[in-house]
Amino acid sequence: MSEDVQSAYQEEQNKLVSVLGEIGNQLARLRAVPVYTGHDFTEQVLEAGREERRQRLAKSEPEPYFGRMDFEEDGRSVPAPLYIGKTGLDGPDRGSLPIVIDWRAPVASLFYSFTGGEERIEYEAPEGLIGGTVHLKRNIMVRKSELERVVDTYTRGGEEPAVSDEFLLYRLGENKDNRLRDIVSTIQAEQDKIIRAEKNKALIIQGVAGSGKTTVALHRLAFLLYQYQEQVSAEKMIIFAPNGMFLDYISGVLPELGVGDIQQRTFTDWAAKLLGLESMLADPAETLDFWFGEAGGTAPGDDAPGRFKGSDRFRAMLDAAASALEASGAPELAFEAWEGKTLPYETILHWYADEYKHYSAAGRKERVLARIHRWIEMELKNVKPETLRKEHKKKAAAREKAYAKKWPDFSPLTLYKQIFGAAKDPRGVLPQEAFESIPASVLKATRKDLKDGRIREEDLPPLLYLHLLLNGIEGAERFDHIVIDEAQDFSPLQVWVLDRFVRGHSFTILGDLSQGIHAYKGVHAWEEMSDLFGGDETSYHALTRSYRSTMEIIGFANVILSGGVANAIEAVPVFRSGDKVRMIDFGSADGAAGVRAAARALRTLWNREHKTVSLLTRTQEQAEALHAALRPEFPEINLIDGSMTQYEGGLSVLPLHLSKGLEFDAVVIADAGTSNYGSSEWDAKMLYVGCTRALHELWVLHGGEVPSFLDCSGEWSETGWPEA
Incomplete structure (x- = not known):
């Protein structure tokens, strides 16, 4: 070990002892405070804050930081050493500088974006751009509170070139267990740019195998919660992954980053539960057995069921069907509660078509029927004697029930069955000529499935779309951010529907077209997704460097x-x-x-x-x-x-x-x-x-x-x- 390396190692050993001592002191003070278990709300909030700090300090103790950057801010005469960790560590006194800076903080972005050179650099802080010069960039490995490795990747004025890959290669060479790990200590500049991208855009990330795109997306969630903590919450974020095993594989990353409560689901499970159709789902293995077994070697075309049902042309058919059903919603007849007491059809139609036009079709039906019920109650008050009122009330109740049955069923599944001819259109309002271009094989197979009470994964996006058209969406159902992993396996309709469930087009959409083995249902080009958004509502990023394999x-x-x-x-x-x-x-x-x-x-x-x-x-x-x-x-x-x-x-x-x-x-x-x-x-x-x-x-x-x-x-x- 050279003298310079030995000196750096000893310097970091002394720093680690100091930091661990401060962590121990802060933990001891917090643990000395009795845990509050009473019912006073203010005290409960204070106790929750103390417990959060206890857990954060205990979690950071084995590995309090992983990097150091000596940064001389403009206007200062000497550089300040900034230590970067998974979580921040405040100084011992109120107002003192942080001992460790959270990796998501604005100044920490320098650690990832700086790759060498003596030019002045800048980072964006809440108060504006802050510039300066970097004097030292150092990777530090601490495990179980022991210093294991110190690697200087840049020294200002040094004769040796930057060796930023040395530490990265050391980490990549380690054997992996059965869980995906975080990459906080080795985030690369191109990955950091994606992680810190603005919230209200649909990010489409084409990442080659092993480029870390999944891990980048998970770190992006942690960043968004830190950067926009007043605007987003973990409970209103969701990750859509390909299967349950993959969800288990990535399950440790977010807790390791100090983030919990983010929903992690497959699209199939989420959509089927929202629609109440879990019991009708066909075994997905049937579809996989066909495409990966019997159909081996046959590349699927646009008439494959998943490709067709996820396409714009099928969405246009669904629009036509829902519009026709909605336009003919109110039955063309007056409502007669009892002899001599009639509510004109024109009045009912005015309520449905004009007064409640801002509601969904199902919502308009519900409000019109409720208003008819109130009209009956008001008219009954004018009926005397009591015996006649009871007679009219009984007759009105029966006629009200019969009248409600004349309204169409705004259930997505009912309309879907009618589109495919698996159920009759009793009122003959659907524009059948619009459905003549459904591929014959898709029409035949889907009709049989629906008659047998079975739906497949590819049916869920159009059913969910019909649900939105006919029933609308509740505010509580909206997300603050959606991550779609393996997005090349999603259809345009899936993404279009999900965009209605998220605020501000806030997406992280990631995948690899070269891994599009589910081509019978997924996209063949990213334009199929980017075209769903406006030009200023999306951004495309390509990750071409693979960190996984040799x-x-x-x-x-x-x-x-x-x-x-x-x-x-x-x-x-x-x-x-x-x-x-x-x-x-x-x-x-x-x-x-x-x-x-x-x-x-x-x-x-x-x-x-x-x-x-x-x-x-x-x-x-x-x-x-x-x-x-x-x-x-x-x-x-x-x-x-x-x-x-x-x-x-x-x-x-x-x-x-x-x-x-x-x-x-x-x-x-x-x-x-x-x-x-x-x-x-x-x-x-x-x-x-x-x-x-x-x-x-x-x-x-x-x-x-x-x-x-x-x-x-x-x-x-x-x-x-x-x-x-």
């Missing part, structure tokens, strides 16, 4: 993209080298040979002390078969399917489409031969997804011939089993 794995995956996907966005790896990708031909496509090869690969990789190793198959059926065959040798191996809500880590076997968004120390592709994968863009994207799950090692097994885009002899791979 250079060899990313290079190999890029070969798949360049050879199999037109206009693909290739990843740029960080300079982290590892083993070459191993291509292994197990010589036969029969099941026994594949099982033996998979077992040998798992055994070798697991013995290398990886924490997470996954075996990826084309279909769920293949995963189940391999799991059963491998269990005698690997009793601890986990089988993952779409119903699971937890990822346990360790050894696992799962279909490739469920691995999206996850990452593993080592990955084995079970059989990448032409018996499983054709040469379409869709097949290339699927294998790209599987390969880019690997952090450190990737083995690709195959029983003979492989697709044309899978290079077995390139610079990034080698063939055959490793030497014993």
